[in-house]
Amino acid sequence: MFRLQGSKTLAVDLAGDAVKAKNGSMVAYDGRMTFKKMTGGGEGLRGMVTRRLTGEQMAVMEVTGQGTCFFADRASEISLVSLHGDKLYVEASNLLCTDSGLRTGTTFTGMRGSAAGNGLFTTTVEGTGQAAIMSDGSAVALRVSAQYPLFVDPGAYIAHQGNLQQHFQSGVNFRTLMGEGSGESFQIRFEGEGLVYVQPSERNTIGGNV
Amino acid sequence: MPFREINSKMVEATVIPGQKMFSQRGAMLAYRGEVSFTPNIQGGQGGVMSMIGRRMANEATPLMTVEGSGTVMFGHGGHHIQVINLTGDTLYVEADRLLAFDGTLQQGTMFMGSQGGVMGMVRGQVSGQGLFTTTLKGHGAVAVMAHGGVIELPIAPGREVHVDPQAYVAHHGDVTNKLSTALGWREMVGRGSGEGFQLELSGSGAVYVQASEEKL
Numbered sequence: 001m002f003r004l005q006g007s008k009t010l011a012v013d014l015a016g017d018a019v020k021a022k023n024g025s026m027v028a029y030d031g032r033m034t035f036k037k038m039t040g041g042g043e044g045l046r047g048m049v050t051r052r053l054t055g056e057q058m059a060v061m062e063v064t065g066q067g068t069c070f071f072a073d074r075a076s077e078i079s080l081v082s083l084h085g086d087k088l089y090v091e092a093s094n095l096l097c098t099d100s101g102l103r104t105g106t107t108f109t110g111m112r113g114s115a116a117g118n119g120l121f122t123t124t125v126e127g128t129g130q131a132a133i134m135s136d137g138s139a140v141a142l143r144v145s146a147q148y149p150l151f152v153d154p155g156a157y158i159a160h161q162g163n164l165q166q167h168f169q170s171g172v173n174f175r176t177l178m179g180e181g182s183g184e185s186f187q188i189r190f191e192g193e194g195l196v197y198v199q200p201s202e203r204n205t206i207g208g209n210v
Numbered sequence: 211m212p213f214r215e216i217n218s219k220m221v222e223a224t225v226i227p228g229q230k231m232f233s234q235r236g237a238m239l240a241y242r243g244e245v246s247f248t249p250n251i252q253g254g255q256g257g258v259m260s261m262i263g264r265r266m267a268n269e270a271t272p273l274m275t276v277e278g279s280g281t282v283m284f285g286h287g288g289h290h291i292q293v294i295n296l297t298g299d300t301l302y303v304e305a306d307r308l309l310a311f312d313g314t315l316q317q318g319t320m321f322m323g324s325q326g327g328v329m330g331m332v333r334g335q336v337s338g339q340g341l342f343t344t345t346l347k348g349h350g351a352v353a354v355m356a357h358g359g360v361i362e363l364p365i366a367p368g369r370e371v372h373v374d375p376q377a378y379v380a381h382h383g384d385v386t387n388k389l390s391t392a393l394g395w396r397e398m399v400g401r402g403s404g405e406g407f408q409l410e411l412s413g414s415g416a417v418y419v420q421a422s423e424e425k426l
Contacts, residue, residue: 006359008421026405027377028363028419030370035405061405072377072421075290075358 002080002097002130010071010078010097010132014063020104021071021097023059031067038062058092058104058123071097076134079141079197081161088125090133090159099129133159135199142198144190151187155202162194212312213293213351220285221293221353223310227279230313234286235272237309243280250275271305275313284310289355289426292362292418296350296382299415303354303380305344306426312350320345332389354380358421370412374405376423383415 001013009027012019023037038060039048063069072078073096081088083102098104105124125131133139135158144150144164151169160166167189190196212231214222225231225245235249250273276282285291286309294301296315311317319342346352354360356379363371365385372390381387390410411417 005361006421008359009361009419024374024405024423026374027421027423028361028371028373028417030363030372033372070361070363070419072358072423074424075420075422 002099002132004078004080005070007077007138008072008075010080012063012069012071012097014065014067014069016064016066018062018064018100019069019097020060020100020102021063022073022095023061025071025073025096026063027070027072029065029067029069031065033063033065033067033069036062036064058095060104071132073134076136077138077199078132078134079139081131081133081159081197082129083125083131083161084128086126086161086163088131088133088159088161089122090125090131092123094134094158095123095125095131096134097132098125099127099131101129102127102131133197135197135201137200139197139199141195144192144194144196146191146193149189149191150196151189152196152198153202154186154188155204156198156200157188157196158199159197160190160194162192164190164192164194164196166190213310213353215291215293216283218290218359219288220283221291221310222281222283223276223353224281225276225278227277231276231282231310232273232313232317233276233282233284233310234308235274237284237286238276239283239285241280241282243278245276245278245280245282248275248277271308273308276310284353286355287426289357290359290420292354292356292360292379294352294354294380294382294418296346296348296352298347298349299383300345300347301352301380301382302343302345303352307355307379308344309353309355311346311352312348314350315346315348315352318345318347319343354418355426356418356420356422357424357426360418360420363417363419365411365413365415365417367412367414370410371417372408372410373417373419374423375407375409376425377419377421378409379418379420381411381415381417383413385411385413385415385417387411 003011005011102125106121107124142150169189170186212224216222321342365371387409390408
């Protein structure tokens, strides 16, 4: 059971079950806990090789025990995401903790990834359960529906879930080439039905500099 | 209690004539009324001998004495501030985390080795506390800084709390702490979970943990 203790600490009540969390993110616990590093994010040999090749490396540990375990990482804000059989796409660096009922994997993102400053691949989380994602500043979840596509700055995007198609679009024009760009020359357009999580801060991206 | 939290990163203190307060030098943001700030070379209370003690223990942070009548706002480096009220028990905290505290509190320095001998010294090294730590005792309030928000975890007999040494901020009460290691062959081959060392706190009291593994 995941709950937030303040906005920056995640408390997980465990009763003999296991959760996967970012390596080294435990800050305190009571009761009895064991921590075990899972090589390759606990996805087996194939997952390990894929993660190495795609650069979506994720150091994950498995936490088992009884009691309450507290997680936090560099004072990032934490948001909880509930999954009911759908898929969450999130950057490995933004994923803090996942339930035992969830599977993680990697997927190709195409153009968006390289402009968002996080590579060509992203991490997927699927199944039924809860996941905790981290953001620099508290994240907002924006709903996307068929009539209302959403445009997101690649540097502020952290995760999305649901049935969404993403397109990369650029507004590069004469001004941009002259070095007079507004800094908003690239956007990701989301269409379909789902939720997009956006943080109130921008990573350094190639797109943000032009 | 003289501290009032304005937001998570600022506290306001009321200064009454005849009551001293100590704060980290340069932590004043604004004040109202007639308040004077005197740099305190001794780094706290207790005369020259205590000063030498603190210097040797490397627990000497530049402090200033705040006196007068009015209100003072404190904040430092954008760190989160936690106000801890002490009612006769002892707070153990690193000197550089102290933002401000009541003059009624008794300040002291504790040798880590006095709690658990050599293991205590090792513990100090692992948690970045060094060989010495600062103690505050009595009735009054303390404002402590931390990176990220702070949570307070109660410690009760039979319900010990384990804390990541890097996320440890302070503790108070009648608490014994020891360093517990969970080192196995995985750590030896560089495949550790990053949680090889933990502080195990038992007894009765409370421990303050920050939501980050960064030191100040």
